[in-house]
Amino acid sequence: MTNNADHQNTIQFSSRKAASPAFTKLYSEGMALVEETAAYLETEGREEAKKLKRVAATLYAAESMRLTTRLMQLASWLLLQRALNSGEMSEEQVRSEKDKIRLDTNSSNKDVASWNELPEKFTDLVRRSLSLQAQVRTIDDGGDLLEDGAYATQENPVLNQVNLLKTAFGAK
Template identity: 55%
Template sequence: MIEFGSGRATTIKLAEHRVFSDSFKPLYNQGMGLVEEAAEYLDGEGRAEAKLLSQAGATLYAAESMRLTTRLMQLASWLLLQRAANAGEMTREQVAAEKSKVRLDTHSPQDQALGWAELPAAFRDLVVRSLRLQDLVRRMDEEIYGSLAPDADDAEGLNTNPVFDQITLLKTAFGHR
């Protein structure tokens, strides 16, 4: 946040300005480009490279590719919601309600995991870039919407189906119910 003074305080939230203006397009393109790049890699070159890994490496690759896919799906959902708000297809309040289904906390053991160095360099690069984008989006989300971390005592989250929630979220973002 930046505050400019001219007799009265005016606060400009930089993240909010970036998301709800033309400045959002590069971020959207970066995120969706990363989703596309990862999908192409995992379906092509990554599949071939995974077959060359040791059993431990292949297990780590499988687990990490699931995390990567989940992380990118969540990021794409967030970006689609922000784009819908930016285009006037949804109000900020609607986006705030829908984005509560988006999780921006998919972690990765990265180089602390046994066998991380064995994973293909292109794959590790995708993971690192997805984590950087997730960190950026999470910070922007917190600045715009506030921190809405779920209460640890809240048992409601234990009975939800994340795949169903994600499909519902994507349908909402595209205007299909």
């Protein structure tokens, strides 16, 4: 469970940064990735998956579920930030909904058997979704979104250790 201080950090980011050009760019890129992935999985990806050998097809199926889950969570986070900024939701509503979002959907290790057999377009979508997730997690943990779309972390050794513990024990 997230404590009150964490909520205050997130809301402070939201109210200050969600209207920035950098957030607008992140939002656009994130939602475009969701649309691109959906289109790929429904068409080209479906055809490419049929051509895979059994082990690679199983990996593709598992990884595509992780990919879609990751992107749905990221889209939810982006939409909440935008809704807060536009006044569609109150800070309390955003806090409540944000507690349901998970920003820790991992992917298979690239060294796993059959990873290299997966379609290049598919693995590129996975890589890009992981990059977006890392960016959103950094921002959500108190990092600043820079005007060029990059992000900068605010060094906080205690928060870093807490995040490491959360990751190690699978806590939210």
